[in-house]
Amino acid sequence: MTTTLTPPTPGASKPAPGRSPTSRRGTAARGRRGDGRFVAICLLPALALFALFMIWPTVSVFRMSLYTWSGFSAQMRFVGLDNFSKLIDDEQFLRAFQNTVALLVVVTVVTMGMGLFLAAVMTRQKLRGHTFYRFVLYIPNVLSVVVIAAIFSAVYDQENGLLNGTLRALSLDGLQQVWLGDQKLVLYSVAIAMLWQSLGYYMVIYMSSMASIPEELYEASALDGAAATRQFFAVTLPLIWQNLRTTLTFFILSAVNLSFVLVRAMTGGGPDGASEVLLSYMYKQAYTNSAYGYGMAIGVVIFAFSFLVSLLVSRATRREPLQF
């Protein structure tokens, strides 16, 4: 994602610093008198909004994590790192942490495996109807999380849900479950909804990356007698490795964020905290418990956690980039 942010290539004239009105040579659209004002007028509205609603709130998260504050009263008390040390003994927090990590691992492994398989089959085998498959598989990605939560609430519904209703119709009543009400099952139910939501997205990403691999490489390896499976591991996977690493970062961010919005809309963290994830616990502390400082400390931990995991994963998966 960072590759295209390179400075613009200089045109006919040397780029002059915007504030020096002296450089008037050249015909390109810069280095003219009054550039500074034009730049300022163009840039300031966007920067002001960005600073006001993104930079400042982000700074606030870190600042507030060092205070105890019940919200609307003026009593904001500086407590240093107390909020963080309290977290270590907070069992609900640890449970939310565990749930987040579990979702991160399970959803990433399954989604990535299935996404890679689908992408490889669709690009390599020119499966008939693959544009239709792609169209359908990408649909969940344009639906809102509320809609997905509503769909899965209906699917998992204990009485008339699609799942239990189908099992009953097949006379498999014994397999019926309280999908969202069982402490042991609820996390899997959430994980399946996450998989359902994101499978098509990753498949499309992998497809576009696989489509850029030259056909000759496959022809050459076929001449060497490599079967499709071997081609996948020897040709496809190494060549889309960079892309795979990028999506790992997406997986980490979405395990934190998507799980929260789904849990918020579908289970509310229940039953009894069994599906609580880090961000939903942060919200609970901030709004229901009015412990804003404590909530923000959780936010800081999540932020640090996802940043560190991204960094570690990126380090661990580093390979010499292959050219084709």
Place this chain on the structure above:
Amino acid sequence: MTTINKSGPRPGRGLTHLLVGGITLLIMIPVGWVLVASLKRKSEFFGSPWTLPAGLHLQNYVDAFGGAQMGRYFATSVLVTLLGLVFVLAVSVPAAYVVARYEFRGKSIVEVALLAGLFVNVNYIVVPIFLMLVDWDRALVDVFPDGFFLDNPAVLSLVYAATSIPFTIYLLSAYFRSIPEDFEEAALLDGASRFRIMTRVMLPMARPAVTTVILFNFLAYWNDFIIALTLLPGEGKTLQVGLLNLMAAQKAAADPGRLYAGMVIVIVPVLLLYALIQRRLIQGMAAGGVKG
């Protein structure tokens, strides 16, 4: 759950077709089921979920639009989304152009800040934004006794616009850079002003990127519920928050028809748009590596 077919295509294409088709069905069935169920009568919800409704029970839609106020929420969502798009384009197009084409002091700081902004998720910062707006409302209580910033769709649009500025500028400026400078030089020789060059020469040429940006931001604004839930706590809700309420109400009232109709009202516009522009959407996603 379907497992990955490690053995590849050896057992023949039949098996892969079966697997891919099966996964596709697993995506289609729940969505199709909701569409069908939205036409069922209350009594038809009991028994097998696979029975088709006896007739088209459109009363569900009347209930959802009227009784559950989904019609009103729909209007709010349209307003908020359109305003957000106007705001974000109005501030991001000039900024992206300047970042792409001009040198100025502090440019690298601006670029790094925007790049970092790509990684700030709104879920973290909604609480501080909310508290900030509460503060502003309290400071202005003499002027606006009922508050101004909270429960204001325009402010919600502004927050939407602000949170998508990094992504929008990132995509637009990358595109501006890819346009040769010859066009601007020609326009400059014709005596066009900087502003005119930006709006009349560069903006039309950047149309593909602008379309992509509109698409992704439309989906983000239309589908959001975390920010809307927090910043519009009163009566004027967006469609997503309305649906969330409908879900909660349905649990108590056991009137699923209305909920399914409400879901269809939320799904259909997005699905239609997706059907119309799916190629562009998927291309744009592949090009930008954007998290949707």
